Amino acid sequence: MTAATETRKFEAEVAQVLHLVTHSLYSHKEIFLRELISNASDACDKLRFEAIANPSWLAGDAELRIDVSIDKDARTLSVHDNGIGMSRDELVANLGTIASSGTRRYLESMSAENRSDSRLIGQFGVGFYSAFVVADEVTVTSRGAGDNGNEGTRWHSNGKGEYSLETVSDVPRGTTVTLHLKEDEGEFLDSWKVRSLVSRYSEHIGFPIRMLKEGEGKPTAEWETVNSASALWTRPKNELKDEDYQNFYKSLSHDFSDALSWTHNRVEGNQNFTSLLFVPAKAPFDFMQGREERKGLKLYIRRVFIMDASEQLLPAYLRFVRGVVDSDDLPLNVSREILQQNRQVERIRGACTKRVLDLLDKLAADDAGKYSTFWNAFGGVLKEGIAEDAGNRERIAKLLRFSSTQSDGPAPSVSLDDYIGRMPLGQDVIWYITADSYAAAKGSPQLEALKAKGTEVLLMSDRIDEWMAGYLTEYSGKKLRHVGKGEIELDAAASEAQKASEEAAAPVVARIKQLLGERVRDVKVSRRLTDSPSCLVLDEYDMALHLRRVIKQSGHEMPEANPTLEINPKHALVKRLEAEGNEAKASDLAMLLLEQAQVAEGAQLEDPSAFVRRMNRILLG
Secondary structure, three states, X not given: OOOOOOOOOOOOOHXXXXXXXXXXXXXXXXXXXXXXXXXXXXXXHHHHHHHHHOHHHHOOOXXXXXXXXXEOOOOEEEEEEOOOOOOHHHHHHHHOOOOOOHHHHHHHHOOHHHHHHOOOOOOOOOHHHHHHHOEEEEEXXXXXXXXXXXXXXXXXXXXXXXXXXXXXXXXXXXXEEEEEEXXXXXXXXXXXXXXXXXXXXXXXXXXXXXXXXXXXXXXXXEEEEOOOOOOHHHOOHHHOOHHHHHHHHHHHHOOOOOEEEXXXXXXXXOOOEEEEEEEXXXXXXXXXXXXXXXXXXXXXXXXXXXXXXHXXXXXXXXOOOEEEEEEOOOOEOOOOOXXXXXXXXXXXXXXXXXXXXHHHHHHHHHOHHHHHHHHHHHHHHHOHHHHHOHHHHHHHXXXXXXXXXXXXXXXXXXXXXXXXXXXXXXOOEEEEEEOOOXXXXXXXXXXXXXXXXXXOOEEEOOOOHHHHHOOOOEEOOEEEEEOOEOOOOOOHHHHHHHHHHHXXXXXXXXHHHHHHHHHOOEEEEOOOOOOOOEEEEEOOOOOOHHHHHHHHHOOOOOOOOOXXXXXXXXXXXXXXXXXXXXXXXXXXXXXXXXXXXXHHHOOOOOOHHHHHHHHHHHHOO
């Protein structure tokens, strides 16, 4: 015996589904206007295609458009289009069935050639119902373009699970959606508010969106277009001038200054999208706030604004970029407010990242002055990419700029390629030092031996540099080494001299180690020092002391990490300690060697007042 298998359809309570759509699907209620205008645009686009075979459908009203009107007395907002319209049966099919997308069915019926040129937007068939977020009643009056006579159909519903249909006369071609606004949604009766929403969401819809002009605070009988009805990024590049791009950038970013550079690209194939990306000349005043709340890149789908999508379409280290991405199709959630992550999104993200890095490469190669402007504004942000984007690490490293012991002043102008190009034969290491200021880096005693040999050292003084350097361990086959970490190798002759110096200084080294105790990990004769009496040296993977200080100040606990104290036995202060017979004075001298090394390294003294007293005792003999 086998059990009988029965298959049944899911049953849906329509009123509950409508309630879910109108109360849970949309996080921003003004989205309703975007959805209704998008539907109207689809209707105009459908008629544009159908009129190729049926030109008579456009007779008497050939200028396709969308009209938005407000009636404050009746508390209604209406969206009218003179597009393809709907018959009675189509109204039932499209509006009487939730999640039935007429646009999708229309696209499926089109040839592949026509589909690629279509700008139709609708995907889910629920956008229309967003009207019930702000309206307690919705009326739709429509007449199809191919219908004879002037009779149309009126559809009416309160969004609670039922709707009515009636035949009406004197209906123009197209569709009018009238929203009877709820009592607490009076803001959408404000002409300025509605115009601002059109500008935000539908500025680049391909058909004119019109509203009645205002006169003395009241609407007149004259219509005016309130959107640009064109998207600059969809125009061929050879038709656009620099002035066009700059004007668009200023309107997009609200920046009074010109953009530094831009890249405009169209990708076609399995996935079609256009990107227009700008690099600003300077950072806005609030740029460093809200790293994860990025608003620089706007996502459009077929010229309809969907969202600020910087987080999904560009990595955080490129958050300075402004621009638009317009895709023919991308996976959105049902309310079209959230971009779903999948391979299509990752491909666009990868392409946008590559375009920006290509643009910066070109800027660095062709215009050093402009690139310097970019670096001064956004170099610290670009450095984040060394840690966050391993796949592009070498490309980003090529774009980095630093000060060095051979550059003039603190302005970062030395690239890693510049450094390698100046390396003498036999040098296989890129030397650098990190500090909390340019002056501290340039004056660090740890540089003395390398400077004496004429070896160039990169001076890194941004707060992010120590963290970044932990990931940038190699470039173009050359290792990067911190001059204040680990051991420094010497040639054979220098090694012999170092060995002799260590043997001669063994007693003073032992005495300092005994005086300082657990304050230091070890005491050694330095290979780094030529002029200064002492310096601190960390293990190769230890965090720099100035960065440890910053992290502790931000409230994070840091484990103790005692550095090694290196001394210069030829320095007068060390010789004085070596000859000092008074143990208290010797202790002061040992502490002074440690404390001045800590100050030079950027560490914070545990007891500054004790340091001052100790210094005074030594100075006074």
